[in-house]
Amino acid sequence: MNLREMFSSVKGAAFMPYICCGDPSQEFTVKLIKTLVANGADAIELGIPFSDPIADGPTIQAASNRALENGMNPMKAIEIMKKIRKEEINVPILPMTYYNILYSQGTEKFLKMLKDAEASGVVIPDVPLEESGELSRACKNTGLDLISFITPNSSKDRIKHIAKNASGFLYVVAVLGITGARAKVENQALELIKNASSMTKIPLVVGFGISKPDHAKAYIEAGAKGIIVGSQIMNIYSKYISKDGKGFEEAKALDEIAEFTKEMKKACVGK
Amino acid sequence: MNRPTSSYFGKYGGQFIPETLVPAFRELEAAYEKFSKDSGFAKEVDYYLKQYAGRETPLYYAERLSKKIGGAKIYLKREDLLHTGAHKINNALGQALLAKKMGKKRIIAETGAGQHGVASATVAALFGLKCDVYMGRVDAERQAPNVYRMKLLGANVKIVETGSKTLKDAVNEAIRDYTASFADTHYLLGSALGPHPYPTMVRDFQSVIGKEARAQILETENRLPDTLIACVGGGSNAIGLFSAFLKDSKVEMIGVEAGGDGKKHAARLTGDGKVGILHGMKSYLLEDEFGQIKETHSVSAGLDYPSVGPQHAQLFEQNRVKYVSALDSEALSAFHLLCETEGIIPALESSHAIAHAIKVAGQMGKNKIIIVNLSGRGDKDVDHVRRVEDGEGELR
Numbered sequence: 001m002n003l004r005e006m007f008s009s010v011k012g013a014a015f016m017p018y019i020c021c022g023d024p025s026q027e028f029t030v031k032l033i034k035t036l037v038a039n040g041a042d043a044i045e046l047g048i049p050f051s052d053p054i055a056d057g058p059t060i061q062a063a064s065n066r067a068l069e070n071g072m073n074p075m076k077a078i079e080i081m082k083k084i085r086k087e088e089i090n091v092p093i094l095p096m097t098y099y100n101i102l103y104s105q106g107t108e109k110f111l112k113m114l115k116d117a118e119a120s121g122v123v124i125p126d127v128p129l130e131e132s133g134e135l136s137r138a139c140k141n142t143g144l145d146l147i148s149f150i151t152p153n154s155s156k157d158r159i160k161h162i163a164k165n166a167s168g169f170l171y172v173v174a175v176l177g178i179t180g181a182r183a184k185v186e187n188q189a190l191e192l193i194k195n196a197s198s199m200t201k202i203p204l205v206v207g208f209g210i211s212k213p214d215h216a217k218a219y220i221e222a223g224a225k226g227i228i229v230g231s232q233i234m235n236i237y238s239k240y241i242s243k244d245g246k247g248f249e250e251a252k253a254l255d256e257i258a259e260f261t262k263e264m265k266k267a268c269v270g271k
Numbered sequence: 272m273n274r275p276t277s278s279y280f281g282k283y284g285g286q287f288i289p290e291t292l293v294p295a296f297r298e299l300e301a302a303y304e305k306f307s308k309d310s311g312f313a314k315e316v317d318y319y320l321k322q323y324a325g326r327e328t329p330l331y332y333a334e335r336l337s338k339k340i341g342g343a344k345i346y347l348k349r350e351d352l353l354h355t356g357a358h359k360i361n362n363a364l365g366q367a368l369l370a371k372k373m374g375k376k377r378i379i380a381e382t383g384a385g386q387h388g389v390a391s392a393t394v395a396a397l398f399g400l401k402c403d404v405y406m407g408r409v410d411a412e413r414q415a416p417n418v419y420r421m422k423l424l425g426a427n428v429k430i431v432e433t434g435s436k437t438l439k440d441a442v443n444e445a446i447r448d449y450t451a452s453f454a455d456t457h458y459l460l461g462s463a464l465g466p467h468p469y470p471t472m473v474r475d476f477q478s479v480i481g482k483e484a485r486a487q488i489l490e491t492e493n494r495l496p497d498t499l500i501a502c503v504g505g506g507s508n509a510i511g512l513f514s515a516f517l518k519d520s521k522v523e524m525i526g527v528e529a530g531g532d533g534k535k536h537a538a539r540l541t542g543d544g545k546v547g548i549l550h551g552m553k554s555y556l557l558e559d560e561f562g563q564i565k566e567t568h569s570v571s572a573g574l575d576y577p578s579v580g581p582q583h584a585q586l587f588e589q590n591r592v593k594y595v596s597a598l599d600s601e602a603l604s605a606f607h608l609l610c611e612t613e614g615i616i617p618a619l620e621s622s623h624a625i626a627h628a629i630k631v632a633g634q635m636g637k638n639k640i641i642i643v644n645l646s647g648r649g650d651k652d653v654d655h656v657r658r659v660e661d662g663e664g665e666l667r
Contacts, residue, residue, distance in 0.1 A: 052440075052564050054447060098548075100564075103562065104547055128288060130286060173291055176291055
């Protein structure tokens, strides 16, 4: 299923969790995706960990470090993507990583590998529109959506320009800052969603700082068509990783993730 | 909204930043564009460089060192004599004045050796700005005196515990801070690297080194030098010296990278660096087969960085500047030799440049002239050198 099909078939708004591939193990990543999808996730943003994630806060930094220490790399992430397709998981998968990971393998070559693993698009936070020429061409050539960002400090002209060049959906960054669970709904993000809705038909998907179903409800009411939650998912399961990093109460972690996913999905559907 | 071509040096440079930072960089670019053409602003910068920092710095003929080696005449551009002990103050003063003009109330900075952190803390005190300095745990330990200096100057030193806990990780944290704080904060980046306009702006603020040196050597020797030598971490002291001589095609220029212990190093241009994207720029960097940034090693914290300023990448590609490396052990020997022959304790960073001068001066005739950028003084390194040489091991 591609993003367009997903958005046209989803009831209410889509729940699109972000997870960090390989944290704390490859096996867990597969189980986590299955749990998320079984409980209502409509798409998965799959983080391929990078050593220097400048757009990410402490939670995703820690998850990336655990994954890298446990041997995760971009090739293994692609293997995991192939594996979950064999498990009959059909939701769109969106690899998220930093530009150097693609660039070092040859951008188009790497995108082709992602496409072969049935990715729907890519999310690359350190490539703004002005630098996106090569990446954007390579995405078009391989048939992947390149997800663009808008933020509460983007000017109207800039939002229009970004929306015109966007594919898949527009990623609405809810906070001025880096990723990480926050306690409240951001008024500036509500404003941004309302403004952007009047300028473009492309689905608006909100991320950064969302940790509760109530946050999702508020953004959806303002016009969001999708909700991304990342750090809060890591906060939930990392509680069950022992301090020395060796023990992991996996079953308990997955149970709590399942509960959280159901609640978020409910908020997204609008119940 | 097309990309301004001036953000690139050939194919290197650019502005690879999250969308949230785009308005912050537009504001900075516009402010720099405006004030770099404003003669009043230039006068103000010059005033502080002269009256506060102590410019101009001498171009000193190191006669005993030259005679000991027995070849070319070695001149030292004495940036070590500046207030706060290194060339870093040139850029810090310029950017802090710009930050004031932009109405910012706070500056943040990253630091490796601590020299840029100290310079930032100093200008923050001078201009009444709040100051937070990010410094990796490893660097904070090996450059402990500078941590205390920053605190004395009223700065808040934020110790970075992520990644390799060195300069690279301090830059990451400063960028993350800036992403949330740019409304009232200026990121005072310390080297000629990072997203546009930093490589250009920092070079311009450091270009006073080369302008002075060029005038001074013409005054003293009545001719241009044969060779310029400077160490290259991010590359700000080197580009500051080189920029005034780029059109003098007969002047040879050599940038010296950190060769580390021979196995672990920070040699991006002379080692196995590849072109990639880190810290908002496209340049050479040290990475593994999957594009993860490698941990670097150098005895000098200021050269311990996995990438290099984009203009250096271009000058390397154009073959205009020759890049070489010096080992930790060679830098340490040079450190001692300068102490003993000239009574000057150089920074370990600058000791890499001196090490290369020692290698080449002997092969050059006595009528040849070398200018070495003595970018900083070594007071901060004294305890670190003692530890390394007493076999107590390096702090990392």
